[in-house]
Amino acid sequence: MSAPLTSLDRPNSYIGRSVPRPNAKRLLAGRGRYVSDLRLPRMLYAAFVRSPHSHAKIISIDAGRASALEGVHLVATGADLAKICTPWTGTLDHFKGMTSAPQLPLPLDRVVWAGQAVVAVVAESRAIAEDALELIEIDYEDLPIVADIDSAREAGGPLINPGSANNVCFRSQLDNGSVDDAFAHAAHVVEEEFCFGRHTAVTLEPRAIIADYDPAAGALTVHHATQTPYQFQDLYSRHYGLPEARVRVIATDIGGSFGMKLHVYHEDMAVVGLSILLGRPVKYVADRIESFVSDIQARDHRVRARMALDGKGEIQAMDVLDLTGIGAFSSYPRTSVVEGNQVIRLIGAPYRFKNYRATLEVIFQNKVQTSQYRAVGHPIACAVTERLVDMAAVKVGLDPFAIRAQNLIADDAYPQTSPTGYRFEALSHQACLKRLHEMMDYDALRSEQAELRKGGVYRGIGIAAFVEITNPSPAFYGVGGARISSQDGAIVSLTPSGEVRCLISVTEQGQGTEAIISQIVADQLGVAQEHVKVITGDTEVTPHGGATWACRGAGIGGETALQATRALRRNILEIAALILQEQPSALDIIDGEVVDAGTRNQRMPVSEIARIAYFRSDTLPPGTQAQLTVSQHFAPQGYPFAFTNGIQGCSLEVDVETGFIKMLKHFIVEDCGRVINPMLVDEQLRGGIVQGLGAALFEECRYSETGQLVNGSLADYLVPMPMEMPDIVIAHIETPTADTELGAKGCGEAGTAAASACVLNAVNDALTPFDATINSIPITPSKVLKALKRF
Amino acid sequence: MIGFDESLLDDADETVRVRFTINGRKVACEVAPRETLVDCLRNVLELTGTHAGCEMGACGACLVQLDGRAVHACLMFTVQADGARIDTIEGLTESGVIADLQAEFHRRNALQCGFCTPGMLVNAHELLSQVTRPSREDIRDALSGNYCRCTGYEAIVDAIDAVAKARIESGGPT
Numbered sequence A: 001m002s003a004p005l006t007s008l009d010r011p012n013s014y015i016g017r018s019v020p021r022p023n024a025k026r027l028l029a030g031r032g033r034y035v036s037d038l039r040l041p042r043m044l045y046a047a048f049v050r051s052p053h054s055h056a057k058i059i060s061i062d063a064g065r066a067s068a069l070e071g072v073h074l075v076a077t078g079a080d081l082a083k084i085c086t087p088w089t090g091t092l093d094h095f096k097g098m099t100s101a102p103q104l105p106l107p108l109d110r111v112v113w114a115g116q117a118v119v120a121v122v123a124e125s126r127a128i129a130e131d132a133l134e135l136i137e138i139d140y141e142d143l144p145i146v147a148d149i150d151s152a153r154e155a156g157g158p159l160i161n162p163g164s165a166n167n168v169c170f171r172s173q174l175d176n177g178s179v180d181d182a183f184a185h186a187a188h189v190v191e192e193e194f195c196f197g198r199h200t201a202v203t204l205e206p207r208a209i210i211a212d213y214d215p216a217a218g219a220l221t222v223h224h225a226t227q228t229p230y231q232f233q234d235l236y237s238r239h240y241g242l243p244e245a246r247v248r249v250i251a252t253d254i255g256g257s258f259g260m261k262l263h264v265y266h267e268d269m270a271v272v273g274l275s276i277l278l279g280r281p282v283k284y285v286a287d288r289i290e291s292f293v294s295d296i297q298a299r300d301h302r303v304r305a306r307m308a309l310d311g312k313g314e315i316q317a318m319d320v321l322d323l324t325g326i327g328a329f330s331s332y333p334r335t336s337v338v339e340g341n342q343v344i345r346l347i348g349a350p351y352r353f354k355n356y357r358a359t360l361e362v363i364f365q366n367k368v369q370t371s372q373y374r375a376v377g378h379p380i381a382c383a384v385t386e387r388l389v390d391m392a393a394v395k396v397g398l399d400p401f402a403i404r405a406q407n408l409i410a411d412d413a414y415p416q417t418s419p420t421g422y423r424f425e426a427l428s429h430q431a432c433l434k435r436l437h438e439m440m441d442y443d444a445l446r447s448e449q450a451e452l453r454k455g456g457v458y459r460g461i462g463i464a465a466f467v468e469i470t471n472p473s474p475a476f477y478g479v480g481g482a483r484i485s486s487q488d489g490a491i492v493s494l495t496p497s498g499e500v501r502c503l504i505s506v507t508e509q510g511q512g513t514e515a516i517i518s519q520i521v522a523d524q525l526g527v528a529q530e531h532v533k534v535i536t537g538d539t540e541v542t543p544h545g546g547a548t549w550a551c552r553g554a555g556i557g558g559e560t561a562l563q564a565t566r567a568l569r570r571n572i573l574e575i576a577a578l579i580l581q582e583q584p585s586a587l588d589i590i591d592g593e594v595v596d597a598g599t600r601n602q603r604m605p606v607s608e609i610a611r612i613a614y615f616r617s618d619t620l621p622p623g624t625q626a627q628l629t630v631s632q633h634f635a636p637q638g639y640p641f642a643f644t645n646g647i648q649g650c651s652l653e654v655d656v657e658t659g660f661i662k663m664l665k666h667f668i669v670e671d672c673g674r675v676i677n678p679m680l681v682d683e684q685l686r687g688g689i690v691q692g693l694g695a696a697l698f699e700e701c702r703y704s705e706t707g708q709l710v711n712g713s714l715a716d717y718l719v720p721m722p723m724e725m726p727d728i729v730i731a732h733i734e735t736p737t738a739d740t741e742l743g744a745k746g747c748g749e750a751g752t753a754a755a756s757a758c759v760l761n762a763v764n765d766a767l768t769p770f771d772a773t774i775n776s777i778p779i780t781p782s783k784v785l786k787a788l789k790r791f
Numbered sequence B: 001m002i003g004f005d006e007s008l009l010d011d012a013d014e015t016v017r018v019r020f021t022i023n024g025r026k027v028a029c030e031v032a033p034r035e036t037l038v039d040c041l042r043n044v045l046e047l048t049g050t051h052a053g054c055e056m057g058a059c060g061a062c063l064v065q066l067d068g069r070a071v072h073a074c075l076m077f078t079v080q081a082d083g084a085r086i087d088t089i090e091g092l093t094e095s096g097v098i099a100d101l102q103a104e105f106h107r108r109n110a111l112q113c114g115f116c117t118p119g120m121l122v123n124a125h126e127l128l129s130q131v132t133r134p135s136r137e138d139i140r141d142a143l144s145g146n147y148c149r150c151t152g153y154e155a156i157v158d159a160i161d162a163v164a165k166a167r168i169e170s171g172g173p174t
Ligand code: FES
Pocket: B051, B052, B053, B054, B055, B056, B057, B058, B059, B060, B061, B062, B063, B072, B073, B074, B075
């Protein structure tokens, strides 16, 4: 099913076409320019001494021998940087009552997680800087460690932040309808406790930054591998007291981000300060071990949830408690409570019930911070909801498809407001469910499963419906006081030779931002895509905007490009009309030619208009000023978020002897509104699903009782590799949002949102004959064997 | 300089002269004995198409061809490559031997951030020079040491599969 025809469906429309990404050719030739590749004149290299303790007092630092090492230019401590950098606090006003301690680039007197950077060394090479680290002596005095959620909540237990009453960062409660009543009268109640381990982004290129302060110009340039250059321009300017216009952040090619590279890291802030202190460029690239101990981690939830149903299997109510551990600080500037907040608000989102109660408790521990990573909160909400729905199906005696068909909100019942307060414009759960059923050939899969079981082969089938949050308005961060934009800006110009240049605030991490923006511009102006150049990621060049996060590139950035291009088109046609002595409305642009709107007869090339406007303005009627550069900003209005939906399914096999799980096939039906480039959307879904499967099966940051990460290398932390991953079958339903002309919503997190829920349901389905259940993620072989009582 | 340990300076100072043929050109450079091949390629020779993702042989981002076989440049010291013929993504691109793979990766969007891509291409090139008719299983197996966080792998497998078939149809490797 595709969206109805609109003005976007012009002949030769680029919208809806799978064109390859023009900028990918450089990367294929090894000509990417990642920050880790860059070398500037007089550049120096930073390295950091890291705390071996997860909680300790810093008694003394002796850096004398390190400073004296040849090639070392600076050794800096927390006190040195505190003189030039103001502290930051990871709280937002709309999270009432949340607390977090102020942070500095390097700590003054106390370390709060193992791996925290304590002292910086800047030297002529990274090798020399690392040699110098060895010469620095730090005396610590151990403090009591708060390593897990339970010990953090113990009354009278040790505190992470001295002076605070407890280790709670934030508490929130939702209560809608009459939950107690619904449970009292329920025919069936299912209840479970779920555990979600910590995992992390493991981008193939680790974090990389070069800060280049020029004291003569009083200007700072930062080459920063990030999704959000404008956010960092603002932060570097404010925390180092530099005028905003003198701070330039350039985000060039980036080796993966997924949300991980949009947070403030202590090392990155330190590198800016080090460059200011030295007046020279300073580069820092995290190595893999440093990434594991200092990149944000994600998830870490323990959720107790129950669901009430009536005798026919209608969901009546849900009641949820989410405890989540976030490390010793809330991250900055987006905080570490957004994930938990989204967990409790997304639970149950696809379903019709009205009685809902949830408590969220966000807890400090002596670990590295958790924060936003691809599909923030979604996998937790989805797994909890969908597992309970499957448990309910068993109890009521319904098939997983049947119970969902009965309870999913009808596609014609929108708009809807969820019991958690989210407003849904239009979703297509029922259509997606139906499509998935056909696509999986569900009945055949079930009979094959039954057949194989007789021979001792245990296959499982799982499905999971989801809702994804995209196109966020200021309701996300702006209202909480964060200087994070929800609008985007674009500047579109017709160049003197009749080509088009578009400077836009959304950024590229390989998802194809530049490709889809050039498709939209080419489409809306009426020129060939190869004549459109898109430029992103440089605060000195591109207009201020939110950039790329929470699936806003296509929906908000795309709409900005659309509107800017339409304005440019109007201006071009005005000049054309003057030259051709026509009404602008009688003209159109097709394939780089101004044509008669009615007959499509060619009148003159767009390049000719550019030539006349730029070089022979004397031939235009007096008083004409051609405006061939147009700038436009667009902020979403109407619904605070453009929610999307979809459903995933999978088939897998559990080896009950070894506990190994083999993924056989994965399916997704997804509705992200208007699809601009189907190939790129599919690749977002595939990549997202595989990240979700990694979380479901392998990925976990494992900690010792003393808060030490014990698997911080790519040999010990398992990521999904090609051998273990299945082929993924994809279908689309298109329900465009009416809030924009383009109608596009996001799709980058849909894959990750439901993959682990799907696997969880499938594994439990496979284990049915053994009366064994698993409700903990990742589902490792040892957990499978434990559930089977074979370990 | 108080308390300065002279021997540290001596060690760091000592360099070794290494010669090899890189992308068809003879090169000599002075390297510290502890310098890995990936660091030498990226920093000394400015061949930044070869990437480092884990520095322990687990991710495949640093794969280059050494005397015609794919090796992990992070697991070798530069001095061990003395006398070898090394081909990196830059050289393989220029000589055109992987042009069909690159075109197919592009057509199918078998890359997002592109950080894993040079290593993937080196490994795909190696596979197709060893096995003319690999199954999808063989391809996934051959890539089992190449980590990609972005793509989900399927498009990469498809692209290699398509090139293998096209090469057979056009009568052998290009
Ligand atoms: S950097 Fe060599 S295998 Fe990862």
